[in-house]
Amino acid sequence: MSSTRWPLRAALACAAAGALCAAPAYADPAPPFAELLRRAQSAAPRLAESRADVAQSEGLARQAGARPNPTLSLNVENFGGSGPFKGGDAAESTAAFEQALELGGKRPARIAAGRAELEAARAKAAQAQGDFAFDLAAAYAQAEAADLRLKLAGDAIALAEEDLRVTRAMVEAGKEADLRSLQAQSVIEAARAQLGEARAERAGAFARLTALAGGDLPITSIAFSLLAHADRMEPLPVVDPIATPPYLAAQAEREAAARRVRVEQTRAAPDVSVSLGVRRLAGDDATALVAGVSAPFPIFDRNKGNISASQAALVAADARLNAARLDAQAEIASALAKADAAQIRVGASRQAETTATEAYRLTRLGYEGGKLPLVEVLNARRALIDARDQILNARLERLTAEAGLARLQGAAPFGDQP
Template sequence: MKLFLKTVLVLGMLVLAAGCASEQTLIEPPSESTLGDKNYGQSPALNKNVEPQDTAATIQISDTLTFPDALSKAVLENPRLQSYGWQVRAREAERLQASLLPNPRLEAEMENFGGSGQFEGLDNREITIRLGQKILLGADRLKRKRLAGYNQQLAGWDYETQRLDVLTGVTQAYISALEAQQQWHQQQELVEVAQKLFDSISSQVEVGKVSPIAKTRAEVELSRARIDLENALNRFKAARSNLSSFWGSKQPVFKELAGTLAQTDSLPAYPSLVQYIQRNPDVARWATEMQQRESKLSLERAQGIPDPTISGGYKHFEDVGAEAAVVGISIPLPLFDRNQGDIKAAKYQINRGRSQRQAAVTEVTRALQEAYNRLQASYHEVKQLQNQVLPGAQSAFEGIQAGYKQGKFDYLEVLDAQRTLFTSRTRYIQALAEYNRAIAEVERLIGTPLSDIPSN
């Protein structure tokens, strides 16, 4: 009996030691950021995934939507971004799992009973109770935990990439909606101008100063302006719906947008932008990606080392009323499987990663060149429209209007000046919107606001 008590005590201490070695901690947001100066652990959208029922952090949208509210609403409620937040949490849980020791194995065995002859009945039975524990060689547990840590960091990079994509998408959608709103307002102004011109010509027709054909032409022009006004309103509605889809809304609750399209500013030179490519998360993540693949290779090599299992227990001999201790060790023989296939695959993944990193840099550089070309083209177009075309068209329209009242110009000349002016205004709004969208695209590719980069 003393031997039995000693054995139970030893087994209990073994289990206690295994439990202490695998002490668990609560899952909390990462204490350190893997994203340089961007701490994704402090993101409201990511932290909201911890308690999804908490609706305290919400953005209420009024009839007039502001740009900051649009950004905050999307970051908090974008469904795709939230899915990446859950991915970060899943990787945290996997890292916790990787830090745990394998469970001990309890075995119980009874033999030499229920047979024939002297083994008939239970008088000669032997009872064995054994507790076994696998011993991890090659630092498997440490390397699994390190690999899981890199996977967690990569999930953080994925989240940061998606967050920037959402912010860029919302910015461009807001610019497009603002463009549609300004075009709609301008078309309203055009309808008012066409209506006044039609009323003026109608009055002159009644007194016989102009031909009725001029009234017909003015009426046609007014009808066209009203059709364009309806089309402009429909485009504005579509732009509002596209913007609200970024936070999962099926129907926009806001009626209009606050703000105006930003005016052009001096542009930084292209070579000064290229040096910021490393801030792009699609590029910056590859430092962690290569560390993760190196860690994977290290783990595969460690798993090629067989892990022994030691066991100890108690055996009771019923026929002689005696007890004895039982110890054992089990070691897999690496005759055929030394994990050589997975080791080679991990090496190939490292080589593949080097090529993928270079491809990512090349792709971002190409996209940056294209975006900068669009930015530069829209910048020059806005400048020309702003400094030359619009002032000239406005001056010509006002001059011809005044001359028309004095009888110096006919209706067709007034109509031509009117079309030139409003077409130039439309072109200006389009160019200004394209300029702002190009800024958002360039800032996404370099991970830095253009305002932080010295201009020419």
């Protein structure tokens, strides 16, 4: 009987250590999350897009302050005709300077709108950066979790193979029917199928992490655990809904919409163009000044349609601002509840794992002693693997909730991660 107990201890020890031999070695580990996030600031396509949007708004804000260009003109009249206008002796030449004057506060309104648009672009860029940090943290944690699930699948095979070895010994000793060996073998085949699925999920998780980080070299392993942060059970932060990046972005967009209304209102006032020039009269060998003023007569177009459209856009921006506040309140409450629930689950799952480990050990001993059937061993082993998977899921949920709260704070998640 002792010949079967030592392999049992070895199998349990290998499983508890993560069955390192179950997964292949990978040569390109990801840096710590904080370092990966820092590198991704310049490499990630999503952040490059938001920076380009800010640069675009900066250019438009500068352009908003530009005044209308003056117009220089040169006109020659009364030449090349007939009679006294034959040739150029009676020609009249006029050189003039014309300048459009913006009235009704158009330029100040345009400048204010440009600045508001720039602030909105910056607020949206800050929101995009927070969303990206959250997504990167989630992808990092999911890649690490996929790696651990692959090792758990290796653990399951190691335990199943040891169960099969013991079952075959029982069959050879005449203590079990041949059917039991087939049952144990079928469990191994199922575990191998799960191992293949875990490998595929791992490959997909690391591919998503690599794509999100925007690096040239693929990330193929995790050397610095981010899930370990979930074990610290740090106090959860207090988040103000009206200080969250989504709300601030909606607030900036609402201000920009209000400025656009003012711009459209000022466009209802007509502009005036003034001109001043010099006319040369060749026939009289004399010069004279020429001056003029022109303005459109606003009887058909008073920009009412654009004013109404901008006012409707402002109403929509107000609605989005209110929705952003309500959404922030809901997300904060949800993240806090999920973090608390995950913390409880982590503790409960660890206790369940301890119990399941002992139950599996005792069940194996009972089976080897002929006191328990094989099905009890299979159930106990399944409960042990499930308990370890529940721990992993609870840690991942806790980490995701903490990252979500950091996103709502506008802070980088897990900045102290080693």
